[in-house]
Every structure is written in structure tokens, then in C-alpha cells.
Amino acid sequence: MRKIIVTAIALVMATLLLGQAVTSELPPSGFEGVAEMVDHEVFELTLKALQPDITTFKDKADTYNEVGRYNFPKYYLELIQKVSKLQLDNWQQKRNIWLGVKMKTKQIILVVIALLFCATLLAQPDATPVKAAPITPGKILHDSGGWGYAIILTFIIGLVYGIVRYIQLYQREKIDAQKFYLKLKGYLKNDQLDEAAKVAESFKGTTLGYIFWSGIRIYIDTRKANKKGEELDRAVQNGFEEAVLQTVFKIDPNLSWFTTLAQICTYLGLLGTIWGLLEAFEGLANAPESQKNQLLTAGISKAIGTTAMGLVAAIPLTLIHGGLYGRAQKILADIDEHTVKIINYLSYVNRG
Numbered sequence: 100m101r102k103i104i105v106t107a108i109a110l111v112m113a114t115l116l117l118g119q120a121v122t123s124e125l126p127p128s129g130f131e132g133v134a135e136m137v138d139h140e141v142f143e144l145t146l147k148a149l150q151p152d153i154t155t156f157k158d159k160a161d162t163y164n165e166v167g168r169y170n171f172p173k174y175y176l177e178l179i180q181k182v183s184k185l186q187l188d189n190w191q192q193k194r195n196i197w198l199g200v201k202m203k204t205k206q207i208i209l210v211v212i213a214l215l216f217c218a219t220l221l222a223q224p225d226a227t228p229v230k231a232a233p234i235t236p237g238k239i240l241h242d243s244g245g246w247g248y249a250i251i252l253t254f255i256i257g258l259v260y261g262i263v264r265y266i267q268l269y270q271r272e273k274i275d276a277q278k279f280y281l282k283l284k285g286y287l288k289n290d291q292l293d294e295a296a297k298v299a300e301s302f303k304g305t306t307l308g309y310i311f312w313s314g315i316r317i318y319i320d321t322r323k324a325n326k327k328g329e330e331l332d333r334a335v336q337n338g339f340e341e342a343v344l345q346t347v348f349k350i351d352p353n354l355s356w357f358t359t360l361a362q363i364c365t366y367l368g369l370l371g372t373i374w375g376l377l378e379a380f381e382g383l384a385n386a387p388e389s390q391k392n393q394l395l396t397a398g399i400s401k402a403i404g405t406t407a408m409g410l411v412a413a414i415p416l417t418l419i420h421g422g423l424y425g426r427a428q429k430i431l432a433d434i435d436e437h438t439v440k441i442i443n444y445l446s447y448v449n450r451g
Contacts (some may be wrong), residue, residue, distance in 0.1 A: 141152070239411075242397075242404035246371030250364050254412035257360035261419040264354070268426045272350075274305045277431035281309060283442055291318050306346045307434050311441060313342035318445055332446045339442055347434060351427035358418030361413040370410015375402030 138213050220274050240247045280300060286295035302308025317338030321331050379398025 129423075154221065157323070188349065203225050203451075239404045239407050242400040243371055243408050244375075244405070246367055246374065246400050246405040247408045250367045250371075250408045250412050253360055253363050253367065254416065256413075257357055257416045257419070259317075261423065263414075264423050268350070268423055272426075272430050273308075274302055274307055276307055276437050279307065280437045280440060283441065287315075287444065287448060290448075292322075300445065306430065306439065309346055309433065310339060310342040310438060314339040314438075314441065314445075320424070323356060327449065331449050335445050336442055339438055343438065347431065351424070351432055354420060354424050354427060357423070359415050361416035361420070364409045364412035366409075366412075368406045371405025371409070372402040375405060377400065418424065 115124035240251070243250075283295050284300060286292070286298065292315070296312065296319060299308055299315050303312050312336060318335050320333075321334045326334060338381075375398045377394045378401065382394025382398060383391055
């Protein structure tokens with residue numbers, strides 16, 4: 100029904116345009132007064148003698164008279180007016196003819212386009228649009244077959260390991276290194292060594308807190324042993340270095356496993372893609388004619404589904420690796436910076 104209405108409207112518009120193109124009339128020629136002009140031969144001789152620029156005097160002839168600046172006789176001015184009027188009429192007539200032809204051409208082109216549109220619309224068969232089945236994660240998993248479950252298993256392993264490392268790096272290592280260092284520095288400045296050791300012990304669950312606690316305890320024990328000067332400095336530095344070696348390696352071990360798991364997911368998706376294409380080609384080669392399309396569709400679905408599953412699993416694992424690696428590097432940088440600061444300050448207190 101909609102097709103019929105649109106076709107009818109297009110045909111009506113084409114008919115109106117065609118009628119306009121056929122009934123368009125040209126303007127009058129503008130040469131009706133040529134025969135009434137006076138004495139053409141005298142007129143030509145006069146123009147040759149005068150040699151005026153007609154376009155220049157076209158408007159001025161109406162303004163200047165025989166006593167004007169140009170001192171032209173009235174007879175010449177009247178002749179120039181007539182010729183100028185004739186020139187203007189000729190130009191206007193030619194312009195109207197050109198515009199008429201141009202409008203006719205446009206209208207004919209529009210009529211042809213409208214007719215072609217109607218023909219194309221009528222030639223199209225009526226077909227009910229087929230709605231494609233929605234693509235869901237469950238459908239992708241189903242299409243990918245066993246490869247999808249292998250990818251999901253790899254992703255779950257990486258996700259669980261990521262949760263464990265998140266708790267370690269973001270929860271257990273939660274400490275403001277600068278405030279912690281300044282607080283200990285205040286106690287050490289006032290020679291309140293036991294209070295400094297207690298504060299450090301309260302943060303012993305973190306890597307930085309354990310290193311500071313170990314170094315301060317060694318500083319206290321070495322002072323009690325009446326060691327001073329370079330011997331005390333060397334003992335303190337060795338104590339801090341030992342604590343660093345005992346704990347720092349636990350911060351960023353095995354973070355590369357996230358990259359490995361992401362690559363495994365990608366490779367499983369690629370392998371599933373190749374496997375699905377092999378199944379599709381095998382179906383085309385050996386299956387009965389009635390089943391070829393079905394097997395081809397199933398093989399391609401498996402190929403594309405496993406590729407999608409591999410990427411969906413690999414991208415989050417890569418992001419997890421990036422976040423945890425950045426956090427680990429920040430913790431190591433804080434340990435390096437503030438360990439050097441506390442060692443230097445203890446050496447300053449020892450020599451002061």
C-alpha cells in the first residue's frame with residue numbers, strides 16, 4: 100500500500116513538471132520596432148562619423164541634451180537612444196530564451212528521475228524484513244564450542260589471581276610513605292627511639308613498615324652495644340639492606356603471568372578460528388548438498404565466536420596487568436626513596 104501511494108505521488112509530480120516544460124512560452128522577440136527606425140543608411144553614416152560607445156551613452160542619453168557637456172545634437176542623441184534600447188531588448192530576449200531552455204532541461208531531467216524512481220520502486224518485490232537473532236555472550240559462547248570454555252577457564256584463573264594480587268598491593272600495602280617517614284623522623288629527632296620502633300611495628304604488615312621497623316631495631320641494638328661513628332652507620336645500612344632483600348621481591352613477582360594468560364586467551368581464540376574454518380571447508384567438501392549451508396554457517400560461527408571470546412578475555416587481563424604493575428612500581432619507588440632518606444637521617448643523628 101505504501102509503495103502504491105509513493106508511486107502515485109511521484110507520477111503526479113512528473114506530470115506537473117512535464118506540463119510546465121511543454122507549455123513554457125518564450126518572451127517576445129524585442130525586434131518589433133526595428134522597421135520603424137529612421138533612415139538606416141544615414142544612421143550608419145552618422146555612427147561611423149561619431150564612433151560613440153553605445154553602452155557608454157545608453158543611460159547618459161536620457162540625461163544630457165543638445166547643450167550638454169558632450170555637445171551632441173539632439174538628433175544624434177535620439178539615434179543613440181534607439182540603438183541602445185534595441186541592444187538592451189536583444190540582450191534581454193536572448194537571456195530569456197536561454198533561461199527558458201535551461202528551465203525546460205531541468206524539468207525534463209526531474210521528470211526522468213521521477214519515472215526511474217517509480218520504475219525501481221515497482222520492480223522491487225514485497226518482502227517481509229527478517230530480524231536477525233540478537234548477539235549475546237551466551238550465543239557467542241555456544242557458537243565457539245569447546246574453545247570458548249577453555250578461554251573462559253583461562254580468564255577465570257587470571258581473574259582470581261588478579262583479585263589476590265589486588266588485595267596484596269592495594270590493601271596490605273596501603274600506607275602514606277611520606278607521612279610515615281616524617282612521623283618517624285620526628286621521634287628520632289627527639290631521640291624517642293622506642294616510640295619510633297612502636298610506630299614502625301604498627302605498620303609491620305606493609306613492606307615499607309617492616310623495613311623501617313627492622314632498620315630502627317638494629318639502630319637501637321647497635322647503640323646499646325656502644326657502637327658509634329662509621330661502625331654504627333655500616334650496621335644500620337646493612338640492616339636496612341637485609342630487610343629490603345627479604346621483602347621487596349614479594350611485591351612484583353609473577354605479574355607477568357597476566358600477560359601470559361592474556362596471550363593464551365588470544366591464541367586459543369585464533370586456534371578456534373582456524374578450527375572452525377577447517378570444519379566449514381570440510382562440510383563444503385564432503386557433506387550432502389542439503390547440509391552444506393548449515394555446516395558452513397556453523398563453522399564460520401565457531402571461527403568468529405572463538406575470536407571474539409579470546410579478545411573479550413585477553414583485554415581485561417591486559418588491563419589488570421597494567422594496573423597492578425603500576426601499583427607495584429609505585430611501592431618500590433617509595434621504598435627506595437624513603438629508605439635512603441631514613442638511612443641518611445640516622446647517619447646525621449649519629450654524627451650530630
